[in-house]
Amino acid sequence: MFHVLFDLGDEYYALTSALHPFGIQKVRKVMVIFVDHGYDSKDPWRDALDYCSKFTDCGEVIIFMTAARNYAYKIRDWGKLMVTAGIGESGENAGRTINVAVFLDFGVSVNGLVDLIRTVTEAKSGALRDLSYEFTGTVSDAVAVGGKPGEVSFLGPGTEVGRKVAKEVRQTIRFLLEGEKGKSNAVGS
Template sequence: MSWIERTITEGVLMLRGDRPFLTLSSSLHGGGLGERRFLLNVQVPHGYQSDDPWRDVRERVETLGLPPEETVAMMTAADVEQVVESFAGGEEFELRVYVTAGVGNAARAGVKRKTYPGYRAGTINIIAVFDARLTEAALVNALITITEAKTAVLQDLGITDTQGQPATGTTTDSIILASTQNSVYTGLHQYAGVATELGNSLAVCVYDALKACLLEGGEPDA
């Protein structure tokens, strides 16, 4: 088995490795910092809203027969069959990025807006998987780098919120970061900002994949 395997089944994009990943995620299920083997982007219907999305995504995990404690999963109304993948390699790492996106609920952070008590699907979902060794701090740094690259795409494409202001994201964006911590690599990445080869490669992969996703098939209301 390769260090990463991608499958799409029953409306679920699943990535898995031959060993648990060190993960950092904002996902509904299995979020936070932990060790997970299965990384999921779960498709839900357009217009999906729920007061208990945690239950809904856990049920999808269980339906697939996956161990919940080994799984991290996020939701999207975008078609997971249209996922855009990009990859890069460098000194002491290989990197793969997977993006699904819709910007029907684009928003600008820092502006007062209507909020919602329940979960509304409509999101840019990004999964970045490293075959490398990263510190926990580097994973946090990578989260910042991804967010900056995402916002750069939205700015360059002129995407705005409902008030016509430049969007910084959507209201429900989610990210999964995962690292193999593969001992074959002697180097330990302690940073993942754009000054580093790892961080710059990550930013380029995210930028290219998200831009392609929005230009070639990103769903406005996803």
């Protein structure tokens, strides 16, 4: 196992389907733990926390786990984006994963976070369709969205920010999957 740890530079409240944390929590970092393709565990949640605790206080860390080696971390005018992307021979392969985290640098309501999950998921599915895959994701995909406490409650692709996020997510996933060919790709800002 190895990892990358992204410091978000600020505190966000986040909603996620990643291994950690549960529910809506304050976060300051994102950790991506890279495992071997053959990784198999009955308790990946415990594995993730045990591993994370060797390197940082995991209380305000979103933890993703993946066998994919391609990842990107980008800072944009609306906030931050982190994507890991890899797929096996089918969308049922849990060892390869598409994880997406989006953190907005402005105030968002809980309804806005839920709407942003929809926007991110649609963009991911669109990227897979663009690449002619016949599935919309893998069984181990996860999403995290976050923002500052606030009132924005609609972040669909019909809004300016939603459109920017969707475009960036879709382009990043396409880039990472097109370049997968058995090598690692890391993309920065």
